[in-house]
């Protein structure tokens with residue numbers, strides 16, 4: 333049994349050790365198995381996480397049961413996280429179902445409201461024995477799209493951490509689904525003020541050398557979603573050559589496993605601060 337009902341020990345170990353865990357977005361048995369096979373091969377702990385819209389296809393309970401059962405088959409630590417939790421109700425539903433960790437994404441809220449929600453949800457998450465990630469990616473006005481690419485203010489990130497967030501997601505240049513370069517100086521300034529675990533979203537497109545360096549600035553979790561879903565879609569478009577549905581599922585699992593293995597490699601070698 334390697335399922336970790338509470339992700340906090342894994343996150344703290346990563347923070348102290350100066351390394352990051354990949355957090356792979358999954359929505360199916362094949363994706364989860366592919367990522368866990370890669371983790372087993374790399375002998376590294378792993379976080380599997382689910383998007384809110386994918387939870388809507390089933391339920392938090394279904395994902396918890398599936399990941400717990402799959403974790404029994406591997407020897408590395410496995411945690412399950414809610415990615416981009418849209419409101420308190422969804423965060424609490426996942427905690428009740430047994431998620432090891434949850435994210436509250438308050439990017440449409442004014443900062444002070446996100447801060448209040450952080451205090452409130454940290455209490456609930458910790459009472460449930462789970463960790464809370466809060467987004468310091470963007471704090472624009474409701475309905476505004478202009479602030480989507482705003483970078484994180486180090487002082488605000490520190491206040492979210494002080495309010496109880498176990499992890500603070502930072503915007504330092506990475507974009508969901510796009511190749512990007514991150515501002516390592518800004519990340520360093522955020523790390524200096526927060527002095528706690530940080531998270532990078534859009535990990536699929538971050539240059540490999542930068543990912544390795546981010547780990548020495550307190551980044552404990554790097555989200556990888558787009559690269560995995562790209563592999564799944566390529567498997568679908570290429571599936572006509574396969575004779576059975578089982579061969580199709582096995583092919584997708586292998587493609588996902590290969591992508592996950594690549595991100596374990598990218599996160600394998602933290603570099604020391606110059």
Ligand SMILES: [Zn+2]
Nearest residue numbers: 508533534555
């Ligand atoms: Zn994200």
